[in-house]
């Protein structure tokens with residue numbers, strides 16, 4: 476039977492990031508995607524024009540509607556916008572035991588605020604302790620850990636600080652500190668294991684929605700029963716293919732190509748899950 480996935484995130488009217496990126500990824504990775512929308516954004520590849528948050532109680536109603544009806548196998552969160560929303564969502568999810576992937580979305584590529592600054596504490600206190608995986612990029616890791624990341628040592632320190640907030644796994648995305656030609660994602664487990672997932676850094680401005688897509692792909696593979704390591708490895712292939720076969724849409728930071736993984740990478744292995 477097909478696995479059910481859920482995203483709790485904001486809507487991107489331009490279709491490149493947020494809920495829209497998540498559902499496209501869930502679909503391409505052969506899962507049944509469901510959603511609870513936390514905020515509407517008026518957005519395109521050039522930036523975010525406005526944000527209209529949804530009432531926290533209505534976000535929980537959407538989650539309830541899904542969880543009361545479906546056997547959800549993995550959940551991801553994206554834009555959560557406020558401390559009130561974070562508290563209500565964490566409270567609803569804390570006893571579910573469903574794997575939870577947190578993309579701590581803070582600022583859109585164009586600079587718009589997608590998380591109010593006073594909401595970082597709520598994320599640390601309420602959401603990270605119940606997380607399976609958190610997927611900050613370097614600026615997000617710096618804001619959450621309070622550590623400026625300028626060297627490999629700083630990366631280690633920040634990762635340890637993030638692990639101390641309780642998630643089972645921390646993925647520090649990107650982090651092109653030592654070699655600009657590579658996109659390295661560093662993975663840290665609570666038992667001290669670390670892994671690096673490395674790919675060629677692709678020279679493109681079309682990276683709108685890459686963080687959303689990467690975390691949604693991890694969520695889909697976990698829902699299908701992949702191990703955490705295999706889910707990250709395969710999600711890295713999904714996002715790499717999506718960036719390298721860009722669609723050249725819009726006039727700003729264009730979206731990625733969700734068809735690319737099945738067209739160019741996945742030939743037979745997806746049936747493993």
Ligand SMILES: Nc1ncnc2c1ncn2[C@@H]1O[C@H](COP(=O)(O)OP(=O)(O)O)[C@@H](O)[C@H]1O
Nearest residue numbers: 612648649658659660675676677685686689714
């Ligand atoms: N130019 C690029 N070339 C190759 N991989 C990239 C590129 N930009 C981002 N990625 C990869 O896309 C994924 C999402 O990372 P990132 O873009 O840092 O997230 P965010 O959107 O949260 O900033 C990571 O696996 C990262 O390594």
Ligand SMILES: Cc1ncc(COP(=O)(O)O)c(N)n1
Nearest residue numbers: 485492493683684685686687
């Ligand atoms: C609704 C919404 N959610 C998330 C992002 C972040 O996008 P990115 O993955 O490019 O950092 C966004 N721009 N809009």
